[in-house]
Amino acid sequence: MKGLLRPARRTTLADDVYESVRALVMDHAVAPGERINIDALARRLEVSPTPVREALARLESDGLVRKRPLVGYTAAPLLTRTEFDELVEMRLILETASARRVAERFAGQRTGGDTNSGDGGGEASAGLAGELAELRREAELPDQMPGTEGFAAIAAFTAQDARFHHLLAERSGNRMLHAAVVRLRAHLHLFRLHFPTAHYGTSAREHLRIVDAIGTGDPDAAGTAIRDHLLAAADRHLPFFQGNRCG
Amino acid sequence: MKGLLRPARRTTLADDVYESVRALVMDHAVAPGERINIDALARRLEVSPTPVREALARLESDGLVRKRPLVGYTAAPLLTRTEFDELVEMRLILETASARRVAERFAGQRTGGDTNSGDGGGEASAGLAGELAELRREAELPDQMPGTEGFAAIAAFTAQDARFHHLLAERSGNRMLHAAVVRLRAHLHLFRLHFPTAHYGTSAREHLRIVDAIGTGDPDAAGTAIRDHLLAAADRHLPFFQGNRCG
DNA sequence: ACGGCACCGTTCCTATAGGATCTTCGATCG
DNA sequence: CGATCGAAGATCCTATAGGAACGGTGCCGT
Incomplete structure (x- = not known):
């Protein structure tokens, strides 16, 4: 037609x-x-x-x-409390592994690692530095967002937050892991839209802490950083389950 | 019609x-x-x-x-070597978390834990004991399978192995985790069917070790057990990537 | 008054036909 | 002889029409 x-x-x-x-x-x-x-x-x-x-x-x-x-x-109906808890646990499992993996890649590059990769050490190093800069840029963005209010601001914040987490998962180098993270994200997005919350500064600080930990090449530090971030974010959303019977 | x-x-x-x-x-x-x-x-x-x-x-x-x-x-085309590695890593992430979670449930029950669960302690304990018995039964089955050979035997072994891992994921109590494990399984199944391998006794032994670790309520032991199993299984499949250009 | 039953509207589900596109094969030109 | 262009075949993609099942409503019997 x-x-x-x-x-x-x-x-x-x-x-x-x-x-x-x-x-x-x-x-x-x-x-x-x-x-x-x-x-x-x-x-x-x-x-x-x-x-x-x-x-x-x-x-x-x-x-x-x-x-x-x-x-x-x-x-899709809104997440129940049980499903929300399961979602948080899944995020902990997947994204902690993701952050650890990215940190390991940086650690391998930092210590010299194997130089038999086809790309050559220098280019790979530059690529990694670029990746870190890109991550940092995405992490900082929420703090620089215009002070708009209302639905549009929430949507923008949520989208930006999603970009950071998706980029992190993508940089893990595991496409399946990336796909799994993206899949989970949709549900959280729905939940957030229904119960608008945005903590621009807090989120940006926690994101930056994750990026810093990754930059040092310490998987444990990166894992702890993202774990704290996810748990804190979960706590920020928890109040919305009080006094609504849809959970 | x-x-x-x-x-x-x-x-x-x-x-x-x-x-x-x-x-x-x-x-x-x-x-x-x-x-x-x-x-x-x-x-x-x-x-x-x-x-x-x-x-x-x-x-x-x-x-x-x-x-x-x-x-x-x-x-779907057969897994490439890269995809296979990613699959193994995803299984490590998901199933290690799954086994740890099951072990934690047993640990909580063993130490008394919180008794404010609606089902009541006795019934929950019996349920957990039943779950452990069920897991053990599924784990032992591969060792008792008839000595059939060929395609049917491979298929039966693969299906039984899948049942054990699916049951383990289901008993984690996290439906999303269970779904993620099941989703990954399909790809491995295809791969196995194309490159038939069955290690009945070895698989049963490793499965039982996982169940035992879970029974003790030690998450670390359970995680180590399933991690060893997954890595060993991956090694058993690795030879098939030598000398075929489809990877 | 309450539970069971039958009717009707709405919606989904399935089947078939026609238009558009990609692939393949053959001929032609350089 | 190889590469390119053109046309035919096969396939997918889309649109439309008809049959079947479910949910809601009103009525009847107890």
Whole structure:
């Protein structure tokens, strides 16, 4: 129908729909637990129900939507207290390992390590220095964010926080680990949007401490730093479970 | 068409197709990297292409099939050496945490722990003892398997090994951790089927050592035991990477 | 008044047909 | 002889229509 405007598409319609619906859920354009009508969504996105169905199937694997057979899809409900605790534990497991791994890479480079890597020591060193600088830049950003308030500020802060943690996981060098961290992140994002909290300065300080520990090449210090950060962040979110019965 | 035979289906057709295709890939009914024709698959399963497409979308999220836009789906290619190493590292991260967690639960029960759990101490204790017995039973099974040879024996061994590790992850009490372990397992299963190896006795011994460590309630011992097991298992699979260029 | 039952609207689920795209094969030119 | 261009085949992707099941509502019986 309107495919004529993009003759050489590299991505299929279902992929676009996937991103759109994902954005819809992540931005709370559809409330948690709300029913998702396939036909209505198809009309809204101006596509046929088939690619919508395909996109929803993928989103269900990601845990962002839930499917009840012969009833329909619903947006993922908010995390219960138990699920929140499990999420925190998973983050501790994955991100501690991630931070340790990055620190180990720096330690290996610092002590000379093996020079038989194809890239050559100098370039690798420069690459690592660049990585550290990039991490530090992402860590510092929350502290420099404009003093905007309200929903947009929360969303921006959350996105920035996600960038830092994703970058850290990516730099672990383990793609599976990175993917696992990203997957978990979606749920926390939803939770944060529903219970807005932003501790710009605190978050930036803790992030910088993690980066510093990594820079020294000490896996234990890096692990401790990120562990403290995750636990502190969890504590900051904990009050929202008091006095709401959805947990 | 033939839905009349199951009037009160609790599962949709796409779910059945998902399981079927998953079994097809897991049993190497379709070779790794082989192209998957949607229409052909639909005819073979006697359904329309739509649910097949939906099932493939979910399988792609699981990493079992790959999709190239406007080209088609292909069965997941075999793990490269790099991916295998990453898989081993992920298993170390997840399953070590899992074993530690189970051991901690036993330690808490043994030392009396908190008695304010709603189930009551006695029942919880009996439950834990039952869990340990169940784990031990699963761990011992590989050593008692019939001396069958060939593909079926390999498949049976692999399935039994998977049951033990899945049960261990499930008993960690963290559903997300369990899901993550199960997800990783699929890839290892494919790899094993392509390079058949079975060390029944060795595997059973190592499993029992893990169970024993858990029974003592010592997280460090449990972590060490499963770490040794995973590393040993990885070493047993390593030779298959020598002299094949698909890595 | 309360529980069980039947009806109806809505929605999902499945099947089929047509348009667009990529791959492959063959012919042609340098 | 190799490379490039063009066309045919196969496949995927999308759109639309019809059948089946579930949830809600009103009625009836106890």
